[in-house]
Amino acid sequence: MINVYNRNFMQGMWQITKAYWFSEEKWKARMLLAVIVALNLGHVYIFVLLNEWNNTFYNTLQNHDKDGFVSAIGTFCILAASHIIVAVYVLYLQQFLEIKWRRWLTEKYLQTWLHKQAYYQMQLLENNTDNPDQRISEDLKLFVNLTLGLSIGLLKAAVTLFSFMFILWNLSGSLTIPIGQTEVTIPGYMFWVAILYSVAGNWLTVKIGKPLVNLNFSQQRYEADFRFSLIRLRENSESIALYGGEVQERAKLTERFQMVFDNFKAVMLRQKKLTWFTAGYGQIAIIFPLVVAAPRYFSNQMQLGGLIQTSTAFGKVQDSLSFLIDSYSSLAQWQSVVKRLLGFSQAMNRVEHIADEEVIDVTYGTDPSLHVHQLQIDLPNGEELLKGLQLTIHQGDSLLIMGPSGCGKSTLIRTLAGIWPFGQGSVRIPAEQKLLFLPQRSYLPLGTLRDSVLYPYREDFATDEKIRSIMELCKLEGLVDKLDQVEDWSHVLSFGEQQRIAFVRAILQQPDWLFLDEATSAIDEITEAHLYQLLHSQLKNTTIISVGHRNTLVNYHKHKLIIDDMCSWRLE
Ligand SMILES: Nc1ncnc2c1ncn2[C@@H]1O[C@H](COP(=O)(O)OP(=O)(O)OP(=O)(O)O)[C@@H](O)[C@H]1O
Numbered sequence: 001m002i003n004v005y006n007r008n009f010m011q012g013m014w015q016i017t018k019a020y021w022f023s024e025e026k027w028k029a030r031m032l033l034a035v036i037v038a039l040n041l042g043h044v045y046i047f048v049l050l051n052e053w054n055n056t057f058y059n060t061l062q063n064h065d066k067d068g069f070v071s072a073i074g075t076f077c078i079l080a081a082s083h084i085i086v087a088v089y090v091l092y093l094q095q096f097l098e099i100k101w102r103r104w105l106t107e108k109y110l111q112t113w114l115h116k117q118a119y120y121q122m123q124l125l126e127n128n129t130d131n132p133d134q135r136i137s138e139d140l141k142l143f144v145n146l147t148l149g150l151s152i153g154l155l156k157a158a159v160t161l162f163s164f165m166f167i168l169w170n171l172s173g174s175l176t177i178p179i180g181q182t183e184v185t186i187p188g189y190m191f192w193v194a195i196l197y198s199v200a201g202n203w204l205t206v207k208i209g210k211p212l213v214n215l216n217f218s219q220q221r222y223e224a225d226f227r228f229s230l231i232r233l234r235e236n237s238e239s240i241a242l243y244g245g246e247v248q249e250r251a252k253l254t255e256r257f258q259m260v261f262d263n264f265k266a267v268m269l270r271q272k273k274l275t276w277f278t279a280g281y282g283q284i285a286i287i288f289p290l291v292v293a294a295p296r297y298f299s300n301q302m303q304l305g306g307l308i309q310t311s312t313a314f315g316k317v318q319d320s321l322s323f324l325i326d327s328y329s330s331l332a333q334w335q336s337v338v339k340r341l342l343g344f345s346q347a348m349n350r351v352e353h354i355a356d357e358e359v360i361d362v363t364y365g366t367d368p369s370l371h372v373h374q375l376q377i378d379l380p381n382g383e384e385l386l387k388g389l390q391l392t393i394h395q396g397d398s399l400l401i402m403g404p405s406g407c408g409k410s411t412l413i414r415t416l417a418g419i420w421p422f423g424q425g426s427v428r429i430p431a432e433q434k435l436l437f438l439p440q441r442s443y444l445p446l447g448t449l450r451d452s453v454l455y456p457y458r459e460d461f462a463t464d465e466k467i468r469s470i471m472e473l474c475k476l477e478g479l480v481d482k483l484d485q486v487e488d489w490s491h492v493l494s495f496g497e498q499q500r501i502a503f504v505r506a507i508l509q510q511p512d513w514l515f516l517d518e519a520t521s522a523i524d525e526i527t528e529a530h531l532y533q534l535l536h537s538q539l540k541n542t543t544i545i546s547v548g549h550r551n552t553l554v555n556y557h558k559h560k561l562i563i564d565d566m567c568s569w570r571l572e
Pocket residue numbers: 124379380385403404405406407408409410411412
């Protein structure tokens with residue numbers, strides 16, 4: 001159970017909140033907030049005036065005072081117009097502040113998530129940080145919306161409460177209750193009745209609604225898990241179709257949806273209990289103040305105007321004290337959102353500080369060679385994959401890494417790329433040199449084929465003519481006319497074509513160091529030979545390090561590193 005009184009929770013919540021209010025946008029944000037607060041206070045003042053207007057208006061009715069009635073209608077028009085204007089701008093400006101705050105937070109989270117491959121390392125390190133996409137899209141939106149809504153709501157409720165408590169105290173007079181021989185007089189009794197009624201209501205609501213906090217938290221998680229399974233199915237549709245894996249997939253999806261269903265049923269049941277109470281409580285609140293004030297009206301201590309004013313003031317006191325009642329589920333949701341964002345921030349923080357732990361030390365040096373010293377590569381569970389690797393690769397060299405499947409070849413490449421932290425020893429990479437890693441499966445972003453070819457650079461990186469000629473060299477002449485076509489290219493292109501796109505990228509980017517991890521595994525041997533010859537002719541000064549199983553690859557490399565599945569290695 002999350003508790004707002006928990007110190008860590010409060011500190012974490014403050015960390016997330018304060019970032020924006022002390023950022024470079026702070027003055028604009030604070031000004032906007034000040035205007036919103038001022039409008040809200042103005043709104044409360046209009047309600048106070050409307051409450052007083054009730055007294056005047058109903059007295060004119062009771063006294064058959066026609067002139068007074070007409071004048072009261074005039075006052076009402078002014079008050080109503082002010083109310084409308086304030087209501088419109090309060091909402092408009094609050095939404096404006098909300099979207100600005102969300103934009104700022106989203107940019108910050110994206111920056112941290114994408115910094116130093118945190119998105120990748122989080123997946124390796126933090127298995128319990130589910131659905132980062134949901135954190136960044138849904139939770140940040142909810143956080144801003146609920147934080148602003150709840151805090152401004154709270155302020156408004158407090159000001160309303162004090163204003164109307166004062167009014168109620170002045171209006172309600174005292175109640176004398178005979179107790180045996182003596183009498184007890186309660187001054188401002190309507191005020192006390194309103195407080196008692198609301199406090200009792202709040203207490204019961206909190207008691208009934210408490211389980212909703214955790215239930216809402218789980219609901220968001222189950223929904224995201226279900227959505228993620230659907231996305232996976234869509235992305236792997238071809239493999240699933242070829243395997244005929246529909247039954248399996250359906251069972252998995254049904255199982256995940258069952259979680260959504262079961263949890264939602266628990267939410268519904270709890271919400272039902274809460275609504276029984278809040279709806280009943282709300283209805284009683286309409287008649288309750290009239291019944292309590294009626295004795296003074298019937299004993300002529302109060303006019304009709306006074307009765308109505310007392311009743312609306314009671315309503316306002318009760319409304320504001322009942323703020324918790326109306327916003328209990330928002331508060332519960334807000335707590336869940338904050339908890340999830342805190343978990344996400346902690347995970348990002350851990351990734352940020354992974355270098356402080358005992359991990360592989362990747363540094364950049366002025367030496368133009370790449371040095372690997374006493375490198376031990378482990379799996380995340382601590383199991384050893386490779387031990388004591390000692391290696392120097394000079395500029396212009398070429399190295400082929402071979403070994404049985406699963407021995408750790410790709411993981412070695414990940415380590416050289418600086419994205420695999422588990423293990424010991426050091427890797428020193430030549431500074432200010434361009435390194436390019438081509439994985440077995442090229443990533444093709446959404447967009448045009450040109451976007452894919454130039455990835456991760458933008459359109460102005462290479463001329464159309466250059467792209468076309470390199471595509472032709474890489475035997476992709478059939479695709480040159482589709483450069484500006486938008487498709488889901490990772491599904492349209494064959495695996496071999498996708499690998500050739502990666503070669504186009506490499507030649508366009510002219511890296512100093514090129515790492516190819518089974519980058520020709522889907523390409524026939526003749527085309528593979530052509531592509532490697534192309535690399536040698538187009539990237540004359542590039543150091544090439546390849547991972548592969550085919551013996552034909554030996555012809556294109558000067559050295560060979562052979563890893564076996566006993567964690568050992570040898571250089572040839
Ligand atoms: N994120 C991970 N978490 C846990 N284990 C992993 C992870 N990534 C890789 N491994 C394990 O590390 C071992 C080495 O994997 P790696 O991909 O480096 O092998 P490989 O030699 O390149 O294999 P192949 O030739 O089949 O591509 C495998 O047993 C794999 O299951």
